[in-house]
Amino acid sequence: YKKFGKTVSYFEQQNCLPDFKEVWIEYKVINSQALQATLKRVDFAFGRFFKGLGKYPIFKSIRHYSGWTYPSFTGWKVHSTGDNGYLELSKIGQIKMRGKARLWDHPKALDIVNRNGQWYASIVLEIDDTLLKNSRKTDNGVMAIDLGCNDAIAWTNGEENGLVAAPRFFRKAEQKNQELGKSKRRKRSPNFNSSASLTVDPERSPRVKKKVKASRRWKKVQKLVSKLSRKVANQRQNFVHQETTRIISGNSTVVTEKLEVKKMSAKAKKGDALSLSKGKRKKQKAGLNKSILDVGMGMIRDALKAKLSDIGGLFVEVPTKKVKPSQTCPKCGNQEKKSLAARTHVCHNCGYTQQRDIATA
Numbered sequence: 001y002k003k004f005g006k007t008v009s010y011f012e013q014q015n016c017l018p019d020f021k022e023v024w025i026e027y028k029v030i031n032s033q034a035l036q037a038t039l040k041r042v043d044f045a046f047g048r049f050f051k052g053l054g055k056y057p058i059f060k061s062i063r064h065y066s067g068w069t070y071p072s073f074t075g076w077k078v079h080s081t082g083d084n085g086y087l088e089l090s091k092i093g094q095i096k097m098r099g100k101a102r103l104w105d106h107p108k109a110l111d112i113v114n115r116n117g118q119w120y121a122s123i124v125l126e127i128d129d130t131l132l133k134n135s136r137k138t139d140n141g142v143m144a145i146d147l148g149c150n151d152a153i154a155w156t157n158g159e160e161n162g163l164v165a166a167p168r169f170f171r172k173a174e175q176k177n178q179e180l181g182k183s184k185r186r187k188r189s190p191n192f193n194s195s196a197s198l199t200v201d202p203e204r205s206p207r208v209k210k211k212v213k214a215s216r217r218w219k220k221v222q223k224l225v226s227k228l229s230r231k232v233a234n235q236r237q238n239f240v241h242q243e244t245t246r247i248i249s250g251n252s253t254v255v256t257e258k259l260e261v262k263k264m265s266a267k268a269k270k271g272d273a274l275s276l277s278k279g280k281r282k283k284q285k286a287g288l289n290k291s292i293l294d295v296g297m298g299m300i301r302d303a304l305k306a307k308l309s310d311i312g313g314l315f316v317e318v319p320t321k322k323v324k325p326s327q328t329c330p331k332c333g334n335q336e337k338k339s340l341a342a343r344t345h346v347c348h349n350c351g352y353t354q355q356r357d358i359a360t361a
C-alpha cells in the first residue's frame, strides 16, 4: 500500500499462496486450508485496524503463534468414538489422542493449539438434538448452593445438607511457585518488546533497542513454571467438573446467590484503606482473592450454567443485596447482621442453629 497506494484484498492474497509456496517451500508441507485460515486471521486483524477497532497488526513470530485451523472437513480425519483414538492430519500423519469427550457425534472443524508446550486438538462437533437430550437425563430435584472460600460449596435440598471442602491447589503450589520465581529472577530474562513498537510510520519511532534473548537457564525454569500452573489449572478444572456433575445428577434446578467474582477479586484500591493500614488491607484482600480464585467460584457457576442449559434445567441467581441470604434465617425469615467471622447461624428470633453457609444456601 505504501509503494503503490493499492489495497490488497484477502482473495488476491489467497491466490498468491501457490506461488508463495514455490518460493518458501517450507510452507508446502502445510495444508492449504490451514494457510488460508491463517491468512484470514491476518485479513481480520487488518480489517479491524482500518475500522479503528484495533492496533496496527504486528508480525508474530512462531513463538507467539500457537497453532492452526482446519475450517472445514478437509485435510483431517478423526478416528475416535469420543474416547481416545487418533487424529489423521494430511501431510503430517497419524497422532494419538488422549481424553474423553462428554458427547460424540460428527466432527466439523478442528483447531490445533500448542499451549504450555503441549499440543491440543479442539474439535467442533455437530450434535444431534435427540442425542443431546437423551444424554442428559436427570431428576427434577431442586438444590440451593452457596459458593464460598472456607468451604467451596455448601448445599441443601431442604432435607439434606452438605459441605464440599475447598481444595487448596494453588496454595499448595504457591511455595514451589515462589521458589521458581526467585530462581528466575537470578537469570537473564528476555525482552522482545523493545523493537516490536513498529508503528504505521516507522520513521516516527527512531528508538530501536536490541532484543534481549533469555538465557537457557531462564528458559529451563520458565518451563517448570508453566508446567506447575498447567497442573494447578488441570486440578481446578477437574474439581469443578466433578462437583458440578454431581450437583446436576439429581437436580434440574439449581439456585445460588448472584456472585460478582470480578468485583470481589478486584485489587485492593488505595481509597479502600480507611480503618486498616494500607499494606495490611492490601495483603488481606490479596489473600481473599487467592481463595476466591483458588476455588474457581466463577468456573463452578459457569459450568453449572452450561450443564443445566444442556439438559434444559434452570439456573437461578438470587440478587444478593435484595435478599441478603447470609443474613436471613432460613426457618423464620428474620434478618440479622452477621460478621464474616461468624461461622454459625444462630437465630435470636426462633432459635434455629445451622452452619453458616448451609443456612445461606
Ligand SMILES: [Zn+2]
Residues within 6 Å of the ligand: 329, 330, 331, 332, 333, 334, 347, 348, 349, 350, 351, 352
Ligand atoms: Zn429464625
